[in-house]
Amino acid sequence: MNTRTLLTAGLLMLGSCGVMSQSPKPGTLLVLNKNDNTLSFVDADALKVVKTIPVGEGSHELAVSADGKLAYAPNYATKTHGHSLSVIDVVAQKEIRRVELSPLLRPHGVEERDxxxxxxxELTRTVARYDYASDTLNWITGTGQDGGHMVVLTPDGKWIYTANRSSNTVSAIEIGETGSPGKIFQIATGSRPEGIDISPDGKELWVGNTGDGSIDIIDVSSNRIKQRLTVGKVPIRIKFTPDGKRVLVSDNGAAELLVIDAQKREVIKRLKAEGSPVGLLVTPDGKRAFIARSGANLISVVDLGTLDFVGDIRTGNNPDGMAWVK
Structure with a gap:
């Protein structure tokens, strides 16, 4: 495959499907249960699952629209190479569309914007964009890198970054117009980069290197690493707080949740989180965080004021990706 060529074979016209006009309940946490192939709706105040619905096979990551009405889950699959995207009506609490993505295989990290x-x-070394309104894949470009797993958009939506585990790189990709790839830069990182997030002001990209326990801090303006921190064992997910002052890291190897002072570049708290901690979510008000303890079938709740665990949510089998309904 020519990784800089738009995959015209992947442009799909799939027919439209309406979405309910009511507003979803704010303060709902959405949780993907990887081994059950399900999505749970959680009352984040009561800390209880209120409904669980089926989705595609092996969905790992989740994104929700700004109005909270639609959620999107790429179906990575387990026994086969997944090639679909589940679209969920959050109000009706059901999957309303299964988007066929072939020839794009093993879809994973996901972000929604407008x-x-x-x-x-992952397998075709590409990044693609699905447009819900037209029900098409209308932008695809190659990274040329192996093991692309997680993605993040810049706040202005002009660039997307991918963490490429098997190539030990991050790809910085300019989002071109429909049908046109933009510029691509490859940034060498530590070993097996995976966790990735961008600061709220769009100036820094933090990348967790799961192979050597480090975090690379990338200057977005130059796409160069300006600092490398050694923080733990397997920093598999990274999330900034909304004010940009702290960075949360789930360390799967040490079974810990790390809290880092973003300015001082120092770990200020380590919380023990047994049970294979992976997925992370910070609420928009910056008051709470949720960490998926996949091996324990739990989501643990963190008070970001006290930096302590304040509750648990019993989920389905192997919870991971989460999204928040504002």
């Missing part, structure tokens, strides 16, 4: 859904295809 009705457009960006995801990475």
């Amino acid at each position: 009705g457009k859904v960006y995801f990475i295809s």
Whole structure:
């Protein structure tokens, strides 16, 4: 595959499907249960699952629209190479569309912006964009890198970054117009980069290197690493707080949740989180965080004022990706 060529074979016209006009309940946490192939709706105040619905096979990551009405889950699959995207009506609490993505295989990390859904295809080394309104894949470009797993958009929506585990790189990709790839830069990182997030002001990209326990801090303006921190064992997910002052890291190897002072570059708290901690979510008000303890079938709740655990949510089998309904 020519990784800089738009995959015209992947442009799909799939027919439209309406979405309910009511507003979803704010303060709902959405949780993907990887081994059950389900999505749970959680009352984040009561800390209880209120409903669980089926989705595609092996969905790992989740994104929700700004109005909270639609959620999107790429179906990575387990026994086969997944090639679909589940679209969920959050109000009706059901999957309303299964988007066929072939020839794009093993879709994973996902971000939504203005009705457009960006995801990475791990096996075809590409990043693609699905437009809900037109029900098409209307932008695809190659990274040329192996093991692309997680993605993040810049706040202005002009660039997307992918963490490429097997190539030990991060790809910085300019989002071109429909049908046109933009510029691509490859940034060498530590070993097996995976967790990735961008600061709220769009100036820094933090990347967790799961192979050597480090975090690379990338200057977005130059796409160069300006600092490398050694923080733990397997920093598999990273999330900034909304004010940009702290960075949360789930360390799967040490079974810990790390809290880092973003300015001082120092770990200020380590919370023990047994049970294979992976997925992370910070609420928009910056008051709470949720960490998926996949091996324990739990979501643990963190008070970001006290930096302590304040509750648990019993979920389905192997919870991971989460999204928040504002």
